[in-house]
Amino acid sequence: MDARIGVRNTKSILFKSLIIFLAFVVTLPLIIVLLYIIKQGVMQVNWHFLTHVPAPEGEKGGGIANALVGSILIVGMSSIVAIPVGILAGIYLSENPGSKLAYYSGLCVDILQGVPSIVMGIVVYFWIVKPFGFSAISGSIALAIMMLPIVIRSTEQTLLLLPPSLKEAALSLGVPYHRVILKVIVPCGFAGILSGIILSIARIIGETAPLLFTALGSNYLTTNVTGAMESLPHLIFTYATSPYDDQHDLAWGASFILLMFVLILNIVTKLITRKWKIQL
């Protein structure tokens, strides 16, 4: 009898060790990738790197100013489209939980969340690129569609958690519906909505596939949003697969910058959610 308990206890301890081992081993690849990118990238980054466009193939030097400006513009334009639409759709979903349209709308948010990014790239190609040509705008629209589900879901989840008494109190004072939503409900859920927005930006800033056939990429520093434009992830993709070492160096530097953007955005989200104790 005693021996059996011993065996069972040993089994339990062995299992626990195995679980702990497996759970922590997963962090290794991430740490290795992060350290490698930092090691390769940090040497590339200097003022020249940030303010110059890539040197012609086979030449040393140059920077990634075109991709940096492009990424910021493209992501900025996506945000302008996706944030208002996402917040309003999120409000709609949280305000009308029983309606038929809200059901299908919620279903479609789930579908959008699962659509592979490359498919989104093809679709936007036919919607915008085919009639109007390659442009930063088309890339922004593809990314905006990818942002939407995250903004909508975080808005919806945040608002659903607010106590109904808030809304009831405002309504009983005779405040019209739209002012209740915009002046009471949304400000109360502001932190949750904000963290959803930041998270969605962090998610799309590294998206490459939707930009392949939309914003395309360009070697010039341009702010013309109706023309092709470079972006950080696209530059990394093109230069990573090129045969020139100098271009690899540019890609390492760009990876480092992109990684820093993503890390900072994620940390900011974490700080916001921790400060306001939100569950996303």
Place this chain on the structure above:
Amino acid sequence: MMKNKRLDLSYSQMKWETVFRRLLMVMGAIIVLLVIGVLITLIVESWPSIKALGIGYLWGKVWDPVSNVYGAYPFLLGTLLTSFTALIISIPFSYAISIYLGEYNPKGWLSDLLKNTIELIAAVPSIIYGFWALFVLVPVVRQLETKIHVAPYGVGVFTASLVLAVMIIPYAAALGTSLIRMVPSPLKEGAYALGATRFEVIRSVILPYTRSGLFAGILLSLGRALGETMAVTVLIGNTSAISGSFKEIFFGPGNTMASVIANEFAEADHTLYLSALIELGLVLFFVTVVINLIGKRIITRYTNN
């Protein structure tokens, strides 16, 4: 006089109220229209290929745009092979994380640290994984391939699966963690009271209780793996011809549905070629949508009970 003014004000407010309600509804409808638009676009644009190649397209073994022969089999095989290999590699890890964060160590700084780190795995852009693996993992795999006597390409199905496995762990792990935390403690306490060890509680109470939810998590991971594009495109070697034994296919270069679209869409110069590629996108869309919806359905049913 005063009263009338107030009345006017409240009328205009009521008008705004209606406008606002309409606006919300329009936004809700836009999402539905977006999805319908995506579906219609994919079907319309792939129609030439659906009409010309029929259903046989899906298991046609040869993809040769130069002689206008299109078969999706190499890409279906590549996608299934990479996704399921990645899934099989990732399952023990995502289960371990779920059990550790859900049961052994649900609170405290170590648990938070691990949770945030796992979330970070999903945050790193896939192109960065691809780029890193191309320069670090590929040489390692090449050495391994020399040792086991297959052609040492370095890039290929196996390499792509390895990277994919790491990338999809967070999706199943996050869901699993929260589901395991939701197991009612009376159930666990009952088992402990009967003298069960921790391992026995996990095996006979927690895992059976969360089985369908953990399965849903795996489906979500699978959905990610099927559609993942950039890391795979960089690593899989881009060959549309498949031949040889399973071992040769598994370690050799291949192509997935997503990677062939990424590689050939821009150079598709005639209608049938282009629409054959879009049909791949359509298949990918359907498969990922179905997998995701089943996953979500299981989760909703699970959390409602």
